[in-house]
Amino acid sequence: MRPFDALGSVYVLQRARLFRPTRPDEALQSLYSIRRLGVWAGAMRVAARRDPNVIGLVDDLGALTFNQLDRRSNALARAWLEDGLNSGDVIGILCRNHRGFLDAIFACGKIGARAVLLNTGFAARQLAEVAAREGVSAIVYDQEFTPVVAALPRSVTRYLAWINVAAAVDQPTVERLIATTENEDLPPPRRAGGVVLLTSGTTGVPKGAPREVRTPMVSAEFLDHIPYRRNEATMICAPIFHGIGLSQLVITLAMASTTVLSRRFDPATTLARIDRNRCAALVVIPTMLQRILDLGKSVLAKYATSSLRIILCSGSALAPELGNRAIRAFGPVIYNLYGSTEVAVATIATPRDWRRAPGTVGKSPVGCRVRLYDDNGRVVSKPYQRGRVYVTSGLKFGGYTGGDSKDEIHGLMSTGDVGHLDKHGLLFIDGRADDMIVSGGENVYPGEVENLLVAHPAINDAAVVGVPDAEFGQRLKAFVVLEPRARLSPEEIQGYVKHYLARFKAPREVAYLHELPRNPTGKLLRDLLQ
Structure with missing residues (x-):
């Protein structure tokens, strides 16, 4: 971290009340815990020491204090040690959002094991390939994924984290291990095990991106632009196995705030839990935000949501019209985070940024830098000129577990996206570099057309892809999800686009589709659209 970034990070942490100059012992304790246990178990341990009786988690089964979370993971860690797992083992976690996921990731930190966070949308073959590559020796999973887990070798130890049908249980369960094992503190492992996040895998088998955080200073990359406060409540709907859900979990832990989870996303349940827990923040992917808004004004009015100061959206592109709808419903609380599995956070648009330029992903927070480069590796600095997006941050990974990495220029890593800056220095993402459509010699980025389509009052969702064309090389094909009872002909859609954009777009x-194919984190699966 550069000296200027370090000073800026200290200021941000002090402003967020995570660092008190009069209590250097607290800072040293936090640093020690994170270095020895890893950032997730370390942050939880710090919260358990400072605020043991504060509610740390609310999920489908009820509430747990920070002290209870600490004790539960102590017991699970001890049980795993008795089963022969220890530092150096790799433990896969295939769970939805609930306490079992947290128990597992905290216990991994306490024994020094590496946690691999597995996508709940995996097919059996994908799971088997990823587990073999990562060297998974044990897996914690929800019962519903038993058919998928069956693809793993018998040598992989299995633990059930969530049970739907008790009569069908023939594996050790996380709850049973916790209930029958001593829960006192363990000696810290020789080294923190770390966490492996997986890429979305939209172009093949997901790659493993190790995430090892050794200092609480990197929290400033989020807190610089997102005004979290201590001892509040955050509803995390985004999957915790994904970077945005996991990162906001650790921020919530660091703030000694309550994490509110729901095992399966439901828009009405989400609003009810925001109301019941007076949540100050909501963490969603865009498709979740759309489903909440699609409930309509009359349903939204049934729930008290005035406590919300933050709606953090990430995971896929937030269309301008969707963000504007959210502001009309909840007020100026939209924070649009742009990042990737490999670099975590790149930029964050604040409500002020969004009001100035709907659709923007904002500017880089402290500790992060973004530059645009042309195809020849030259810096693009002129407003509205497109370039490839390169990023560096304190959370940038060091390479995939398979040995390869991403392209870098002067220490900045490619995100694979193309974007531009406006005259205020706000970043806009125009699309993936490999999604660009070349039609009749003209370059078209689907995102521009998609954003326009979803702004039409009759269109709920839309995607644009290139399909082979004998005359133009590729032609644009739109896949449209209409609003209920809406009617819109292809000719009307084409005329609408031509009215606002160049004719070739x-x-x-x-x-027409009932819904677009997306993965569990909301990314559009363009390969399935032809």
């Missing part, structure tokens, strides 16, 4: 084909 209008789709020559239109197909």
